[in-house]
Amino acid sequence: MLKVLLLSGCIVVFLLLARLVDRVVRDLAIKRSVSLYRVEYINKVTHFALLFCAIVVICLVLGLGYGDVTLFLSSIFAVVGIALFAQWSILSNITASVIIFFGFPYRVGDRIQVLDPDFKMTGVISEITMFHVIIRLDDGNTVTYPNSVMLQRAVLKVDSATPLPPPEEG
Known part of the structure; x- marks a missing residue:
């Protein structure tokens, strides 16, 4: 009992x-x-x-x-x-998705700049999914950025009225 x-x-x-x-x-x-x-x-x-x-x-x-x-x-x-x-990348992206849900300071509609050493991109977050963040670039193209990589990169929230800093040379 x-x-x-x-x-x-x-x-x-x-x-x-x-x-x-x-x-x-x-x-x-x-x-x-x-x-x-x-x-x-x-x-x-x-x-x-x-x-x-x-x-x-x-x-x-x-x-x-x-x-x-x-x-x-x-x-x-x-x-x-x-x-x-x-499938480590899948598991890490799912975990990163949960972390992004609770701790990511940016939301859908925010204008951001991802400071990737290879490619600096500026655009608006159009969606945050289970595996990636979708960013609509200023030129109209769409980039899907893996959640796990998004947590590893520096991300700036860009005010549309503030000019962007010039890209670094070299």
């Missing part, structure tokens, strides 16, 4: 946490003017993480030993890690 109550409590806590996370993400998205597509994506990622934690707690409540649960999880992580190693 105690296990049934504990399992029920785990499920209720999972559902309440999922609703709380949904509300926090939605409020943050409204505050930052984020697209509905990105809100749904972030909710899926957070629900998956919460579900993973809930399954671990439920396994422990059901009497599986800590060692058994950690052995099972480490086996899963090893298989998933090997499978994703070849």
Whole structure:
């Protein structure tokens, strides 16, 4: 009977946490003017993480030993890690997308300049997706910039009335 109550409590806590996370993400998205597509994506990622934690707690409540649960999880992580190693850029872009959602200081519609050593570009952010940031350049062309690279580069928010600094020579 105690296990049934504990399992029920785990499920209720999972559902309440999922609703709380949904509300926090939605409020943050409204505050930052984020697209509905990105809100749904972030909710899926957070629900998956919460579900993973809930399954671990439920396994422990059901009497599986800590060692058994950690052995099972480490086996899963090893298989998933090997499978994703070849696709490291995909995994890093998905992670960067979550970081950009919560911490990126620029939004869709902002005019930015990406200070890439090879190619300095100036344009307006037209969309931020799961894998890349889409920038409409001043000449009308569109550039898709990977999220993981966007976090590694210096980005200036450019006021349209302020002239841009001249590009560096050499």
